[in-house]
Structure formats: C-alpha cells, structure tokens
Amino acid sequence: MSDHHHKETFVTKYIFSQDHKMISKQFLVTGMFMGIIAVLMSMLFRLQLAWPDTSFSVVEAFLGPHQTDGIMNPDIYLALVTIHGTIMVFFVLTAGLSGTFSNLLIPLQIGARDMASGFLNMVSYWLFFLSSIIMVISLFVEAGPASAGWTIYPPLSALPQAIPGSGTGMTLWLVSMTVFIASSLIGALNYIVTVLNLRTKGMKMTRLPLTIWAFFVTAIIGVVSFPVLLSAALLLVFDRSFGTSFYLSDIFISGEVLHYQGGSPVLFEHLFWFLGHPEVYIVLLPALGITSEIISTNSRKPIFGYRAMVGSIMAIAFLSTIVWGHHMFISGMNPFLGSVFTFTTLLIAIPSAVKAFNYVTTLWKGNLQLNPAMLFSIGLVSTFVTGGLTGLVLGDSALDINIHDTYFVVAHFHLVMGVSAIFGMYAGIYHWFPKMYGRMMNKTLGYWHFWVTIICAYGVFWPMHFIGLAGLPRRYYTNTNFPMFDDLADINVVITIFALVGGIAQIFFLANFFISMYRGEKATQNPWKSNTLEWTTPVEHVHGNWPGKLPEVHRWAYDYSKRVDSEDDDSDYLHGQDYVLQTTPLLEGEEPS
Amino acid sequence: MLALFYIFIGVAIGVSVWQITRILNLRESIATDKDNAAQGKYAMAFMAFFYAMMIYCLIYMNVIMLPESASIEGEHDDNLFDITFWLIGIVQFIMQFLIFYFTFKYRGSKDRKAKFYADSHKLEFIWTITPAIVLVGLIGYGLWQWNNVMDLSSDEDDAIVIEVYSQQFRWDARYAGADNTLGLGNVNFIKGINTMGVDMSDKNSADDKQVTELYLPKGKKVHFKFRSQDVLHSAYMPHFRAQMNCVPGMVTEFGFTPKYTTEEMRNQPEVIEKSIGINKIRRAKGEDPYIFDYLLLCNKICGASHYNMQMKITVVEEDEYNKWLSEQPTLSEVIQ
Numbered sequence A: 001m002s003d004h005h006h007k008e009t010f011v012t013k014y015i016f017s018q019d020h021k022m023i024s025k026q027f028l029v030t031g032m033f034m035g036i037i038a039v040l041m042s043m044l045f046r047l048q049l050a051w052p053d054t055s056f057s058v059v060e061a062f063l064g065p066h067q068t069d070g071i072m073n074p075d076i077y078l079a080l081v082t083i084h085g086t087i088m089v090f091f092v093l094t095a096g097l098s099g100t101f102s103n104l105l106i107p108l109q110i111g112a113r114d115m116a117s118g119f120l121n122m123v124s125y126w127l128f129f130l131s132s133i134i135m136v137i138s139l140f141v142e143a144g145p146a147s148a149g150w151t152i153y154p155p156l157s158a159l160p161q162a163i164p165g166s167g168t169g170m171t172l173w174l175v176s177m178t179v180f181i182a183s184s185l186i187g188a189l190n191y192i193v194t195v196l197n198l199r200t201k202g203m204k205m206t207r208l209p210l211t212i213w214a215f216f217v218t219a220i221i222g223v224v225s226f227p228v229l230l231s232a233a234l235l236l237v238f239d240r241s242f243g244t245s246f247y248l249s250d251i252f253i254s255g256e257v258l259h260y261q262g263g264s265p266v267l268f269e270h271l272f273w274f275l276g277h278p279e280v281y282i283v284l285l286p287a288l289g290i291t292s293e294i295i296s297t298n299s300r301k302p303i304f305g306y307r308a309m310v311g312s313i314m315a316i317a318f319l320s321t322i323v324w325g326h327h328m329f330i331s332g333m334n335p336f337l338g339s340v341f342t343f344t345t346l347l348i349a350i351p352s353a354v355k356a357f358n359y360v361t362t363l364w365k366g367n368l369q370l371n372p373a374m375l376f377s378i379g380l381v382s383t384f385v386t387g388g389l390t391g392l393v394l395g396d397s398a399l400d401i402n403i404h405d406t407y408f409v410v411a412h413f414h415l416v417m418g419v420s421a422i423f424g425m426y427a428g429i430y431h432w433f434p435k436m437y438g439r440m441m442n443k444t445l446g447y448w449h450f451w452v453t454i455i456c457a458y459g460v461f462w463p464m465h466f467i468g469l470a471g472l473p474r475r476y477y478t479n480t481n482f483p484m485f486d487d488l489a490d491i492n493v494v495i496t497i498f499a500l501v502g503g504i505a506q507i508f509f510l511a512n513f514f515i516s517m518y519r520g521e522k523a524t525q526n527p528w529k530s531n532t533l534e535w536t537t538p539v540e541h542v543h544g545n546w547p548g549k550l551p552e553v554h555r556w557a558y559d560y561s562k563r564v565d566s567e568d569d570d571s572d573y574l575h576g577q578d579y580v581l582q583t584t585p586l587l588e589g590e591e592p593s
Numbered sequence B: 001m002l003a004l005f006y007i008f009i010g011v012a013i014g015v016s017v018w019q020i021t022r023i024l025n026l027r028e029s030i031a032t033d034k035d036n037a038a039q040g041k042y043a044m045a046f047m048a049f050f051y052a053m054m055i056y057c058l059i060y061m062n063v064i065m066l067p068e069s070a071s072i073e074g075e076h077d078d079n080l081f082d083i084t085f086w087l088i089g090i091v092q093f094i095m096q097f098l099i100f101y102f103t104f105k106y107r108g109s110k111d112r113k114a115k116f117y118a119d120s121h122k123l124e125f126i127w128t129i130t131p132a133i134v135l136v137g138l139i140g141y142g143l144w145q146w147n148n149v150m151d152l153s154s155d156e157d158d159a160i161v162i163e164v165y166s167q168q169f170r171w172d173a174r175y176a177g178a179d180n181t182l183g184l185g186n187v188n189f190i191k192g193i194n195t196m197g198v199d200m201s202d203k204n205s206a207d208d209k210q211v212t213e214l215y216l217p218k219g220k221k222v223h224f225k226f227r228s229q230d231v232l233h234s235a236y237m238p239h240f241r242a243q244m245n246c247v248p249g250m251v252t253e254f255g256f257t258p259k260y261t262t263e264e265m266r267n268q269p270e271v272i273e274k275s276i277g278i279n280k281i282r283r284a285k286g287e288d289p290y291i292f293d294y295l296l297l298c299n300k301i302c303g304a305s306h307y308n309m310q311m312k313i314t315v316v317e318e319d320e321y322n323k324w325l326s327e328q329p330t331l332s333e334v335i336q
Helices: A010-015 A020-050 A057-066 A074-110 A118-138 A168-197 A210-241 A265-299 A306-320 A335-347 A349-363 A372-394 A397-403 A407-437 A443-469 A483-519 B002-024 B033-060 B074-105 B121-150 B262-266 B269-284 B304-308 B318-327
Strands: B160-167 B170-175 B209-211 B214-217 B222-228 B233-237 B242-246 B252-256 B294-298 B310-316
Touching (some): A020 A118, A057 B002, A074 A118, A074 A168, A074 A265, A074 B304, A118 A168, A265 A306, A265 A407, A349 A372, A483 B002, A483 B269, B160 B233, B160 B242, B222 B233, B242 B252
Parallel strands (some): B214 B310
Antiparallel strands (some): B294 B310
16 A cells, blocks of 8 residues: 555556445446346336236337337246346345445545455456346347346246246356356455454444444355355256256156256255345345434434444344245245244344334434435435334234235335335435545435435335235236236336336436536535544545545544533533544543443 | 337437536535425425325225135234234334424524434333334244144144145146045156146045146135146135245145135125226226136246236035035046
C-alpha cells in the first residue's frame, strides 16, 4: 500500500482495478444490468399469468422461437421463472448487494486502505462478471435456458427428456453457478480477513458499525454454506454427464428405463437447501445492516440496542444453518426431522422480532430526516415485518402441508427477502452514492421512486397471499385448466398491473442514477452528517482512501444527538452539533455509550 | 426485428426522461424540513392505502378461500391456522401503524431534538421473552398436530391402502384389493398395459385394482402411498389439507380420513357461495358451469404440462364405495 503514486493506466483504473471503491461500482453496475433482465422477465410472465390466452407483440418480439402467435410456450414460462429467481437471488441480491456494499464500506468504515487482498478482490469481480456472461448466454441456446425452477431439483434438471431446458441451458446454468460460487467465496474470505485484521487503531469489534457486522457475518455464512451448493452442483454434473446415480433412481421416461439406481432426489434437496436457506440471510442481513446505519443516521438517534442487534445478527446466522429442512417438510423425509426443523425455524422469529422492535424504537422520538434512503429503510422495516410474520405460518410444518409451493410462499419470500433486500439495496445506493461518485442523487425522483415502488410492491404481494390460501400452486403456466381457480383470474390481473407499473417505475431510479452520476449536485464531504469513518475521506477518491495517516477511532458509530448531560434531554448537544464523528476523542468525564 | 423496435422505444423513453429531468434541473438532494413535512404526510396517506387494502383483502377475499377442511385430521390445521393468522394479523396491524405513524409524528424539523436513547435492557427483555412465550404455544400445538397427521403407524390394519402413481403428466391410482396389501412395483416391470410397473409375480398383486380416478369412502382412514416414475411430483389435495411429494426411487406416505362426501361438500354454504362467484365469471365467458369436485393437483414443477396434471377425487358413502370398487377389474383380470 506504500505505492500511492503508482501510475494508473485506463485499464488498471477502470477495468482490472484492484481498488475496492472501483470494484464496488463494477459489482453495482453489473448487478443492476442483471436486475433489469430479471425484472423484464418477471413482467413477461406476469403478462402470461394475467392474460393467458392473449397475444402480445412484446412476447413475440422477445421470445422468438419460444412463442406461438404472441403467446409464450409453457417451457419458456418455466424458464422465465427459473432465470428470474436465479438472477435475483444470486446475481442481484448476493453479488450486487454484498459485492457492492461490502467492498465499498468494509475498508472505508473500519479505516483500512483497501481490502486485505486487492488482487483476489479483482478476481472475485471478474469471476462474477464471467458467470453473468455465461448466464446471459444460456438465455440464447436453442432449447431454451434452464427451466427446472431456481431450485433445480433433479430428476427434472438432470434429464433433457423431462424438459428441454435441462439440456445445454442447464449445463450453462451449472457452469455459471460454479464460477459464481468461486467468486462469492473469494469475496467472502476477503471480507472476513479484512474485518478481522485491518481495523484501524481504536476500532474494536464492539465499535464496528452494524453494516460491518452484517457484512462480516454474511461472509461467514457464505463461506460455510456455498461450498455445499458447489458440491451439490458438481454431483448433479456427474449424474448428468458421467452416468453416476447420486440423485437418480428407478426412472422410466420416454418409453425406456434409465440405468440409474440407488440415488435420491431428497439428497439433492438437503444439499441445496443447506445453502438455499442461509442464502436467504446472505441476501437479507446486508440489507438489514445498511438499514440500521441509515435509520440511525437519519433519525439523528443512536441505533436502539446495539448489542442486541449484533446478538440478533449472530443468532440469525447460527440458526439459519440448521433450518434448511423447513423447505422439505413434505419431501418424504422422516417426519421426526420435520418436527426438529419446525422448532429451529420458529426460533428465528425471536431475533427477527428483536430487530424489528429495535428499528421501531430507533424511530421513536427521533428527528427523522426523510431522505429517499431513509424512506427505503423504513419501507424495508415494513416489508420485513409483513413478510416475516407469514413465516410463522410456513415454518409450522403442520400448516406448511397445505400451503407448501402455493402462491402464499411466493408472497412470503418476495416480501421478506426480495422486496426487503431490494429496498435495503436502494437505500444503500441513495445513501452512499455521494461516496461512490462524488455527486448526490436527486431527491424528487427518489421520492417518486420510493412511493410508487412500495405501493406496487404491496399491491403485488399482499393479494398474492390470498390466492395462495385459495390453493393455487406456483409455477403454473396458466390456471385456466382448473375451474376452481376461475375466481382468482381478476386478482391476477390486478397483481400484474401493479407489477408492470412497479417495474416501469424503476426508470425513475435508473434515470436518477445515471443522470446524477454526471450532472448531480456536487457532494460535500459529509452530506448526511454521519459519524462513520467513510465520511472523513475526501470526496475525490484517492488510492488508499485517506491522504495522510489512517484515522483513529475513539467511540462507537452512533453518538447522534448526544447531550452534555446524559440525563437531561433539554441540555445542549455535545460539541454543539447532533453528531459526533467516531474520530472525535471522548471529552473528559464523558461516558462512552 | 420487433425486438429491436421495442428496444428502440425503450431507449427513446430513456432519452426523453433524461432530457425532461435535465430541463427540470432537479439538483436538490438533501431533505429539508419542508420535505420532511411532506413525506411524513405521504407516510400517513400510504398507511391509509395499505390498511384499506389489507382490510379489503381480508374481508372480500374470504369467499375465494378453500372451504373448511374435508378431512378429520385437517380440522386442527384449520384451527391452528386461525390462531396463527389472528396472532400475526394483530402484530402486523400494530407494527405497521407504529412504523408509519412514527415516520409522520417524528418527521424532522429544526425545532426538534432527537432523544438520545441507546439501550433499555428491560424493553429488550420484554420483546425477547414475549415472542418466545407465544412461540412455545404455537410450536407445541403445531408439533402435536404434525405428529397427529404424519403418524401412520397406528392404522396399519383397518386403513384403506391406495397407491397414487405419478408420471409426466398424469395421475393413476391402485387399490390394494381384498388383501389390502399392494403388490410390489418397479419401473422395470413397466410394459404394455402394465403402466404402473406392478410386479405380477408378487402374490399381493393379483387382486390390486388400477384406476384413473380416486374414490374414497367417507369416514374411513385412507393410507396413501405415492410413487413417481420419472421426476418429482407433488400430490396436493388442498381440500383435505393433504400434500406429499412423489419421489422416484422411493415410496412416500400420507393419510387422512374424508369427512364429507362430494355431495355434502357441494351443499356447504362456503362452497355454494364460491361456486356462484365462479359461475358468474364462467357464464360471462360462455363456459360450462362449474360444479365442485375434490381434486388432486401436481404441486411440484415437473415439466411443460405441470399446469395441467390433475385427478378427480370423489368421496362417497361406504356402501357406494364398496359397490364402485367391486365393479373395477383386478390386475390379474387385465394383465395376463
């Protein structure tokens, strides 16, 4: 790190950069690009669900060989939901969210010059880029992309005879995910090492901002669980290409008995969900960390219950690795296992409830600066509560029997991890945009973006609970073959309209993002009057983050509105302002918070 | 070409938004007191919209819900669901109110000073313990019911054994016959009309009966055994609160006792009301009227026609069931 004046070429600065701030922007823009693809896909299949027999020229235009007269084929419908899920969960909400904000904030908020290994960090991004390219290429193969659902349960995903997408499309999916997992693991190891080793003087673990705690724990969950998905994927590759029988047994398809003997799809389900469930928290925890920071800053109040928040993050992380079986209550596994997983699953409600209550208490008696980032954080708390509560229904094995794989599940996880995590990501972008690009995002467009998005998010997912309770299974190409679902058709139309409006409303964000990058108001050093270290760096990026010596930390990150007399709310602010930078030494006789 | 056209339109919209925002010169970026006041009010307006929507759905979507459980085992599911739903409903209404009301009430202004309030062990203790206590109740009832439903060991003798057999994209069923024991099955035996791969050399196979529709007697426990010959399927019988995956290479099980015959179910007020609603829609489209039937649906993604994989279930009185069953040919009569 001594070579501050090392000469940068265009390639080393913008393309193969090892600077964490540039890599974070690369993750963000790639994630946004993938996100646009996934959102457009969801709009296509929502069209199909609302008006199944109607011809659309958009469908004709974009689905080419996979449609007939403007009506999509059932195969491609399944492919669209599969790729929508894959891209959203992994490419947008894992790489796009963790990749962006862990990279940007870990060095800046702990007071480090860069990541522990700038080179590995660069490799992590380029592997992610490569996996994104492979995933996009898989959309164009002749038989269509992978279409066995984002959970790719074999035998459907293993046998091209079962569904055309399980041919080349599935192969590319597996290759892409393998590369993705490598990227994710390298990134996660880097985050962990950096947090543990490169904290600046005075930055004790107990003084870390909650963002860093969230990214740190997220990285640990990733390191624990992603390798298991890798092995699951590799065994599936063996079954598909080399004739092994890890997941397959006793199969008769297309008029012949296949040679597979002795494997079990249930094994795949176990391996998949051993990642798949922690993945939910890999997606959600960074968003919660970002929210903690933004709510506290914009409430001008310390986050309520810092220690409880850290404890909850750790409890959630631990529990998340022992609850995967709640995705498999009716998979045919031993019912006794179902009992155990019900118990552990419902326990997660406790730390989650603590977090939600603590957020609300942080708002209480605050001085809320309702910036777009703050609104998205408040929106996150709202959708996290709404989506989290229905988890109590689904996590209870006895109740899960009848709503498993219905739209109730779709509504639940979209609210609790999809919308919540996206809100966290938006909040983070609005909040740290000045740190990334040296300019501010516009607030008017931000307000429009927020209100239209939250109205549409609830407009889509609240009614969806009820069509699930009516027994409507997910992943149905159309519901017209069941007269018992005829009365749900109107609700599907309403949902689709909300989805289309909500999707199009993201233009507010895209326009704001790209225009502000070039024309936004110039940022000041600390626009949100925040305490954390990233706001002590100069607005113009410098390699190594701080031009001179690294800052020294003397207090926690949440001394907002601290008073001279801690007992007296009417007394003056400490230092005459409602925030105290982490670098400010304690006054004589001041109690550390 | 058409795709290019749409991409072109997209780009054109993007450029016009760009231009409009340039002209508007939207350069303000940090919320002022005026913004806080406005956004606080919007938060209240949003809350009004949100509550209206929640309540509207809760009231008016009742009619589309599944009717009361048609199996005896499912009664406790309904009960547990009601308890859970009331509970989370109350918490939801309180929490959402607090979130959006606080946003309004404590909207920022120059005159306001935030309260420095970093910790309260008492409060945190309360909201750790309260959910914990509530959960003990929910988990307890849930697990009791789970064991209740999933424990099939006690009814080996008098339950009717039926195999439900899945393949892309149809369901078949096999009744165990007079000995109430199913003959062994394996995909290697699939040949010609032996579509379920029954081992005809097994002595239990001869009296088995293969059918394409399920008939169940009211009031007798039915013990299902599920098989699949190709990919995962899921046998979903929503009216009975019953579901189990069908897994190639293994036999999975589920059991329930039908409580109402199809006829009785059709006369239930809930079902009548739902049917009226459906038939209004079907009449408008010129389709045949809908008459309630129990259904078995596939609920695990299984391929292109997953959306149309169903089997009708008919529940009748026991003597009618016996009469129907005796009319079905045994496998030994069908397969030589």
